[in-house]
Amino acid sequence: MxxxxxxxxxxxxxxxxxxxxxxxxxxxxxxxxxxxxxxxxxxxxxxxxxxxxxxxxxxxxxxxxxxxxxxxxxxxxxxxxxxxxxxxxxxxxxxxxxxxxxxxxxxxxxxHVPFGSEARDHIAPRYQRADIHIVTSASMNRLAGLLEDPSQVDSRRFRPNIVIETDASRQGFVEQQIIGKCCRSGRRRW
Known part of the structure; x- marks a missing residue:
């Protein structure tokens, strides 16, 4: 295993x-x-x-x-x-x-029906999506630093399922660090 x-x-x-x-x-x-x-x-x-x-x-x-x-x-x-x-x-x-x-x-x-399939009065999603969409405060802060108007950065614009408030030591686009890893929230892993 x-x-x-x-x-x-x-x-x-x-x-x-x-x-x-x-x-x-x-x-x-x-x-x-x-x-x-x-x-x-x-x-x-x-x-x-x-x-x-x-x-x-x-x-x-x-x-x-x-x-x-x-x-x-x-x-x-x-x-x-x-x-x-x-x-x-x-x-x-x-x-x-x-x-x-x-x-x-x-x-x-x-x-919706499963990606790539069809059914009467149903539509297939336009892309194969991942199960969970995560955005971090570190990434939003980094993006805000690149824009003339930082107020444009709002988590809802990215339509995430989970927004993680990262600790101050994490900078930049840190979501890449969790790809392929198991995360834990409370007592549960996902």
Whole structure:
């Protein structure tokens, strides 16, 4: 049996996030169970442009850029979309109308199927994702130091599942140090 390398003290968990609908805003969690595949309910639905069937990509296409400002949460096993204090089931026709009006073009929400597969009324994610997306305060501080306007650096722009507040001795883009290693939070490893 191969030995797993365990990280020494790296920092503390500052924020935990879940994004039920890929490319939209998410919900901050006080705690969660980690399982194979990541955080339950994370990025389980997606959005398509009904004009051509392309899947939302806010980091690549300008017409998708407003999406992270539209919040989503999980209620039971179904995503909901929030607007003006109200929450609407993502599977409802009203949700599709809301997202279309928000984006100013026809859009539709659908559950995801596994990467590379297809199913009726479901869409495949546009990329194979990792189970957990981690961002550290050290990396955000480094990025802020490179920009004219450091206030642009906000963890939510990166849509991480976990934000780690690293200790002051860690500088730069330190996420590379944890690739392939086993991390522990409290009594659990992941």
């Amino acid at each position: 191969a030995r797993r390398r365990i990280m020494t003290a790296f920092g503390r968990i500052k924020e935990i996030w879940r994004y039920p609908i890929s490319s939209m805003g998410g919900e901050r969690l006080e705690g969660t169970e980690l399982a194979e595949g990541g955080i339950a309910g994370d990025r389980i639905w997606g959005i398509i442009d009904r004009r051509d069937g392309t899947v939302a990509a806010p980091e690549k296409r300008k017409h998708w850029r407003p999406l992270p400002n539209l919040p989503a949460r999980l209620k039971g096993d179904r995503p909901e979309i929030g607007l003006d204090g109200s929450w609407i089931d993502a599977g409802s026709s009203l949700a599709g109308e809301l997202v279309s009006a928000f984006l100013d073009f026809p859009a539709a929400l659908h559950p």
